[in-house]
Amino acid sequence: MGIVHAKDSQTPGQSPRFNLECVKARVDKVRIEGLGRTKDDLLTNKVQELFKAQDFQEVILGAHKVRSKLESLECFSKVGILIDTSDGPDATPDGLEVIFQVKELKRITGSVKTLMGNNEGSLVVELRAPNMFGRGEKLTAEYSRGWSRTVGLSTTFYKPLAVLQNAGFSASLFQQGSEWIPSGYKLIERGLLLDLAFNSKPSLRHNIQWEGSWRELECLTRSTSFLVREQSGHSLKSAFRHIAVSDTRDAAVFPSTGTLFKVIQEVAGIGGDIGFLKNEVHYQHNRSLASDVVLQSAFQFGMLNTLSNHKTAKICDRFYLGGPLSLRGFEWRGVGPHDQGNSLGGEVFWAGGLHLFSPLPFRPGGGGFGDLFRTHVFVNAGNIAASSTDIKDYFQNLRLAYGIGIALRLGQIARVELNYCVPVLAQKSDHVSSGVQVGVGLSFL
Template sequence: MEQIPPSAASGTDAIFEIQRESRRLKDLVTNSQERALHVNSIRIEGVEHTRRSVVEALVKPILESQNLGDIVAESREACQRLGRLGVFRDVGVTLDTPTDSFGASGELVDVVLTVKEGPRFYARTGADFSNYDTTTNVTTKISNALGAGECLEANASYAVQPSVALNESAAAFTSETGSYFQVLCSKPLIPTPTFKRPNRADPDARIEFAAYSTNRNMLLHMSHEEQAKGLAARYKTADPYYGSHEFAYDVAWRHLHNVAQDGSWSVRQDAGHTLKSAISHIYSRDHRNDPMLPTAGSYVRTREELSGLGGDVKFVKGEAEGQWAFSLGNGFTLATSIRGGLVLPLLGQRTRVNDRFLFGGPNSIRGFRQSGIGPMDKKDAIGGDAYWGAGLSLFTPLPYLVDKPMKGHFFVNSGTLVPINTGDTVQQNAQRLIASPSVSAGLGLAVRFSILRLEMNYCLPLAAGMTDRIKPGFQFGIGISYM
């Protein structure tokens, strides 16, 4: 019979002993979670500029704990709330035994929260990307200005969008430029804690006040520029599971000006000044595992707007979009997206070109020019009152690039943008909306970056309306949200 060397036997015994000790500690922790334990005090260390009343409101729910498991869970949630306040760079928690560890109510424990505040002054220059613009920007920010998580922010940006010009005989490419300036003040709504009124303060509930000025050059697809100056008040909430809400009131003076000599009558009749006063609501919920190139999860966003609380622009507007991604295994992902919107004038008015929807382009219906789907007047894309769009994409792994943020891309897109004729019935308008959709298909590459997605596709328009502007062949897209 083979003899086990003494050294090997002792090593085996040591492994068994480690496993037994690990199981014992695991059982001890599990059994201790239900042990009656109360919080004697909460000590907060490292607070310099933040008001203690704000921090106390965020950590007070720890006092309601009845056992060790509750204390650990509430302490973890308190650390997360402190982190979401946007003031602290590091947050840690430890449990300590007070001098008198036993009392009438059972065992007591001290909770010690250690925080480190981040810098209060911040400045940044850089570039951001959206569905339609590449933007260079400058941002300055003062965080925790008054000690309660307030934020004072000023930013300026300049937007450029390379694309094909309206007058293709004059130049191959042009650029749409615009500027944006904003001063914003935001504050979390955190009540002062009281022992008579328990509360669970929410650092994600914030109010914002903003003043802004924008100027957009629309000459890529419309013959004018638009300037807007406005004030806005917003209330925001956020929840990682249920989604975020934003309620806003916005009043803006708008000026549609600098109409080109060959501009259409649709643009000319809406030129001049308007005052828009509107309330709006935005809901969004993002459960995707990656917002740029998801392989699983869902995303939903809705927006409703009512304009006409004063001013001379009156309409009701709604828009919704959703995306669902499914992993097929072996690096293959199927993603489907839908979008839709409707705007209706109120009190006998008609919709204006700067309030209608624009549709089409590399981030929505690929294979068509930017805003190239829907009604046209001469060379102007004058927008529509109702639209829908749908997309189906298959993302595939690439040979030798399986671990890279790059996928092969096969897609089919379809959608329609139409005006609403108030003299027609609902059925007639709905029939016109779904009767003859624009359709495209193609293949290409999708590359994920940290803040955007780049697509390089070969597009083939399969069906187009009489006024649509198609763009067969290669098309590049840069943005955050794709269909």
């Protein structure tokens, strides 16, 4: 990246090389043009690394890093870079002046967009007030409606923090309504979520959260199981949650190398009538075998333990397994105990998968539309137990399926899978889905 080519007018056809590492340079001044309401102290720390540059290559690389940091503040609609020689009484012989030309966002912005979730699409209407007080704060109001009757309404205030690496604090008031047809219940949640996010390492992200929510669980139909009906009513949940994510993958969708490791720890019961300890682990590793041929292994595990007889977990707090995003070859929430056709979930589960992704045969549309597709061969297995004490069932009643299909990348965050699934091992209580299965989501097993 430090080698550039310049055309020599006296020797046509030849391109002399200039090694930018050999060009001594230092940054004397940094200017940011176009500022209005943005405060200087928000930007000072972002540009400090430019003054450490010792050659022209480091100046260029440092300027691009600073631009990325300025864009991540979400205060500007455009950030440009201009590098010029330094002048003035304080200028040094090798001195440069780096000028960032920015355009601030309007005080009020809005958008109407569609989002893809886990096997669901949503229409989202959003209003934002970016950079409210000049230090990167923003207020967001959002309304969403999904095609499976999920409705969400939230207001979030976000404040970046300079005391930690890439840190920010947010407070959200929310109301979320969802219908879970396989389990026969409808859930409405209203509450407050406080979130502190920061990086302990460049690739390790932490979220420390507190959630207080008033939840209303209702039967979805008259045929809902009695075991679901008896959990209907109102409940109050107060929970602390820690989420740690290490992601070294080169892409979120169709990665060729890298590992994703995610741990979620949640403790509920400090206030309210819901009490449990919940732990989840998600792991994914990608290995490139040949050109555009990737072997991917994935594993998920979860365990839920109630804390006391006075406080317990509801059916909406339990784990569920099965569907095109988790254990393929089974219906959505189709693995595990059922009663009158309703999935009851479990307190312990595990699931693993092995996948082989490769380009389409003969590479039609290579370099364009065809690069959005991958062929997909997989085998996945898993198990779920109604209680964390049912260790015997947990290890014996294995579910297993394999299949082949096509995957399509949607942007850089979601994908669609069209698979033909063949269940091999299943239990009597499971709801099997052999044949063609379609999945749309952000994260897959």
